[in-house]
Amino acid sequence: MNEQQQMVSGLSCIVCGKQSVERFLDLGATALANKFLTKEELSKPEAKYPLRVGYCHTCGHVQLTEEVPPSAMFEVTAVEVWPWRGSMRL
Numbered sequence: 001m002n003e004q005q006q007m008v009s010g011l012s013c014i015v016c017g018k019q020s021v022e023r024f025l026d027l028g029a030t031a032l033a034n035k036f037l038t039k040e041e042l043s044k045p046e047a048k049y050p051l052r053v054g055y056c057h058t059c060g061h062v063q064l065t066e067e068v069p070p071s072a073m074f075e076v077t078a079v080e081v082w083p084w085r086g087s088m089r090l
């Protein structure tokens with residue numbers, strides 16, 4: 001196991017609950033996808049969150065290993081709702 005394939009200890013899979021999630025991708029601090037900034041927000045620093053992805057060796061689920069606050073992902077404006085799903089199944 002090299003530095004890039006660091007096993008995340010104490011992290012449970014969000015699907016099966018087993019502690020067998022291995023991080024395989026770290027994209028660093030990343031702005032939220034589909035979070036369109038208002039004209040006023042363009043002059044301020046944009047919020048960024050760690051974007052790290054792990055693989056569960058028990059059930060095969062691929063998931064984020066860092067949780068983004070729900071309030072940051074599910075902002076409701078007058079015209080739109082933009083959810084950011086934290087996982088996908090292969």
Ligand SMILES: [Zn+2]
Pocket residue numbers: 013014015016017018056057058059060061
């Ligand atoms: Zn699992």
